[in-house]
Amino acid sequence: MGIEFRNVTKTFGGACVVDDLSLEVRNGEFIVLLGPSGCGKTTTLRMLAGLENSTSGDIFIDGERVNDVPTQHRDLAMVFQSYALYPHMTIAENIGYPLRVRKLDKAERAARVQRVAAMLEIESLLERKPRQLSGGERQRVALARAIVREPRAYLMDEPLSNLDARLRVQMRGELKRLQHELGTTTIYVTHDQAEAMTLASRVAVLKKGRLQQFDTPLNIYNHPANKFVAEFVGSPSMNFIAGERVTMGIRPEHIQVLTTPEDGAMEARVYVTELMGNETFVFLTAGDNRLIARAPADFRADVDTRVWLRIAKEKIHYFDPESGSSCES
Amino acid sequence: MHTRNKKHINVFVTFVRFVYLLMALLFALAPVYWMLTISFKTEVEQFASPPPWFSFTPTLEHYYDAFVTRAFGEYLLTSAIVAVTSTVLALIIGTLAAYALARFELPFKLNRRLSLWILSTRMFPAIVTAVPLFLMMRDVQLLNTRAALIIVYTAFNLPFVVWMMRGFFADLPRDLEEAALVDGDSRLGALVRIVLPLVTPGLAATAVFCLIVSWNEFLFALVLTQTDAAMTLPVGIAGRVTQYEIKWGVMSAAAAVAIVPILVFALALQKYLVRGLSMGAVKG
Numbered sequence: 001m002g003i004e005f006r007n008v009t010k011t012f013g014g015a016c017v018v019d020d021l022s023l024e025v026r027n028g029e030f031i032v033l034l035g036p037s038g039c040g041k042t043t044t045l046r047m048l049a050g051l052e053n054s055t056s057g058d059i060f061i062d063g064e065r066v067n068d069v070p071t072q073h074r075d076l077a078m079v080f081q082s083y084a085l086y087p088h089m090t091i092a093e094n095i096g097y098p099l100r101v102r103k104l105d106k107a108e109r110a111a112r113v114q115r116v117a118a119m120l121e122i123e124s125l126l127e128r129k130p131r132q133l134s135g136g137e138r139q140r141v142a143l144a145r146a147i148v149r150e151p152r153a154y155l156m157d158e159p160l161s162n163l164d165a166r167l168r169v170q171m172r173g174e175l176k177r178l179q180h181e182l183g184t185t186t187i188y189v190t191h192d193q194a195e196a197m198t199l200a201s202r203v204a205v206l207k208k209g210r211l212q213q214f215d216t217p218l219n220i221y222n223h224p225a226n227k228f229v230a231e232f233v234g235s236p237s238m239n240f241i242a243g244e245r246v247t248m249g250i251r252p253e254h255i256q257v258l259t260t261p262e263d264g265a266m267e268a269r270v271y272v273t274e275l276m277g278n279e280t281f282v283f284l285t286a287g288d289n290r291l292i293a294r295a296p297a298d299f300r301a302d303v304d305t306r307v308w309l310r311i312a313k314e315k316i317h318y319f320d321p322e323s324g325s326s327c328e329s
Numbered sequence: 330m331h332t333r334n335k336k337h338i339n340v341f342v343t344f345v346r347f348v349y350l351l352m353a354l355l356f357a358l359a360p361v362y363w364m365l366t367i368s369f370k371t372e373v374e375q376f377a378s379p380p381p382w383f384s385f386t387p388t389l390e391h392y393y394d395a396f397v398t399r400a401f402g403e404y405l406l407t408s409a410i411v412a413v414t415s416t417v418l419a420l421i422i423g424t425l426a427a428y429a430l431a432r433f434e435l436p437f438k439l440n441r442r443l444s445l446w447i448l449s450t451r452m453f454p455a456i457v458t459a460v461p462l463f464l465m466m467r468d469v470q471l472l473n474t475r476a477a478l479i480i481v482y483t484a485f486n487l488p489f490v491v492w493m494m495r496g497f498f499a500d501l502p503r504d505l506e507e508a509a510l511v512d513g514d515s516r517l518g519a520l521v522r523i524v525l526p527l528v529t530p531g532l533a534a535t536a537v538f539c540l541i542v543s544w545n546e547f548l549f550a551l552v553l554t555q556t557d558a559a560m561t562l563p564v565g566i567a568g569r570v571t572q573y574e575i576k577w578g579v580m581s582a583a584a585a586v587a588i589v590p591i592l593v594f595a596l597a598l599q600k601y602l603v604r605g606l607s608m609g610a611v612k613g
Binding site for chain 2: 049080087088098155171202
């Protein structure tokens with residue numbers, strides 16, 4: 001049960017946007033499709049919604065093959081990146097729209113709109129029009145319109161990307177809480193690895209239309225399947241040191257910067273430091289390699305100072321230099 | 330000193346502006362003034378030289394003549410029925426076609442080709458189709474009927490509606506309709522409940538144009554109708570130019586009345602008109 005993509009491929013003209021994607025989503029899961037722009041994540045979501053047809057392969061919702069089921073009969077709810085609020089309707093009418101097209105009677109409609117509005121704390125906005133709302137408020141309305149009925153799944157296409165940083169973090173938390181309360185399967189598209197890590201029960205990392213890894217956030221972070229995943233997840237990115245037979249990868253928090261020499265420590269020079277407040281990012285050059293390390297907030301070092309790096313050996317990842325795939329286990 | 334100079338220049342600029350506006354107005358309104366005054370003048374005064382510009386004894390005899398003695402009331406009714414029906418039909422058919430062209434991707438680049446074909450039906454002079462249309466209407470026995478005019482005007486207005494509305498639809502974000510579909514609405518439902526309300530200004534502007542074209546149309550009305558049963562105002566008015574006399578008074582009275590409906594309609598839709606005509610240009 002749940003949602004399944006089986007060998008789904010989508011080409012636009014000659015370009016392959018989604019390439020032989022197979023993915024199984026269990027009921028109630030919060031799945032994040034993560035990848036850089038152009039990786040096919042939005043197209044995947046749109047195919048699930050029926051807004052785009054797959055070129056080949058099958059899509060199942062609750063065991064039913066939905067390839068030929070039109071969007072309006074798939075019983076999904078979607079939050080668009082642009083929110084797509086109907087500009088000529090009030091907020092109450094916007095939220096009530098999915099109920100109106102299902103011909104629910106007026107009283108029931110009003111009651112449910114009221115309930116959802118209370119849940120998202122937008123009751124005071126119900127009589128306004130979308131253009132009178134701030135970005136954060138519009139986002140809530142879009143969410144309210146999605147959860148006003150009980151669809152088989154929520155689809156969210158970068159719903160937080162138009163919000164400022166502070167609001168984004170706040171809404172992220174609220175989304176997670178909401179999904180926990182409702183327990184409805186959610187497919188969430190983003191290019192922001194922090195959103196993926198914090199929200200997902202499982203993350204599907206995509207690159208150029210191909211699924212790279214599909215696993216829990218922790219496993220993705222600790223056991224990346226290949227160099228691309230290792231690099232894309234985590235901020236600042238993983239460091240790579242090219243060797244002859246393998247490429248080594250080490251996360252910035254596993255490099256300790258010492259100001260005095262130590263046995264087995266690698267010598268490096270400080271390129272620049274960035275104080276983040278709670279910690280310091282140290283940009284280093286070691287031979288031909290450029291590395292980033294995380295140091296405590298009180299770490300101070302001038303540009304071009306000699307330092308020594310203590311690397312946690314057991315935390316090093318090894319990748320095949322040719323294919324980029326992980327050489328672990 | 331400096332500011333006083335500026336003030337003088339401003340007054341002068343304003344003055345020149347008004348002079349230009351006045352000239353343009355005079356140019357545009359002179360025939361209307363002429364028509365209106367003639368419609369109220371007795372026949373003697375109509376031909377007086379120099380003409381009495383303002384001081385004449387107004388009379389309603391030509392209005393009486395036109396709408397009571399003669400059948401101009403009926404022509405007016407025919408004009409109204411034909412113009413309104415053909416406008417509504419053209420809007421319904423054209424809007425659906427425009428929506429399809431704007432939103433559905435047809436194979437073989439048909440979107441572009443069909444659009445051009447539709448437009449090309451307006452590229453030849455109307456007179457070219459007059460004879461074929463006459464023969465066709467005769468064969469289906471629709472000569473001298475309002476239906477004939479309604480069909481022809483609808484066909485004539487369609488390309489215009491398709492092109493205008495296609496532009497308005499294209500400017501609308503797809504997200505809105507897709508959201509409506511995901512929310513469970515049908516294509517047609519999304520069109521009626523979401524898309525059309527958002528292009529109301531465009532619809533209004535298009536409607537006004539169609540109505541004006543149908544209302545004023547002369548050529549097809551002349552060719553396809555010869556009896557009072559389906560004569561429109563323009564043909565009726567022109568018919569007062571006869572071999573023996575020209576009924577200036579009756580013609581002017583009928584023309585004065587003919588102006589009113591369009592004027593009222595355009596004024597009623599004025600706020601949409603300006604927005605509709607500038608809608609494609611400025612994205613809001």
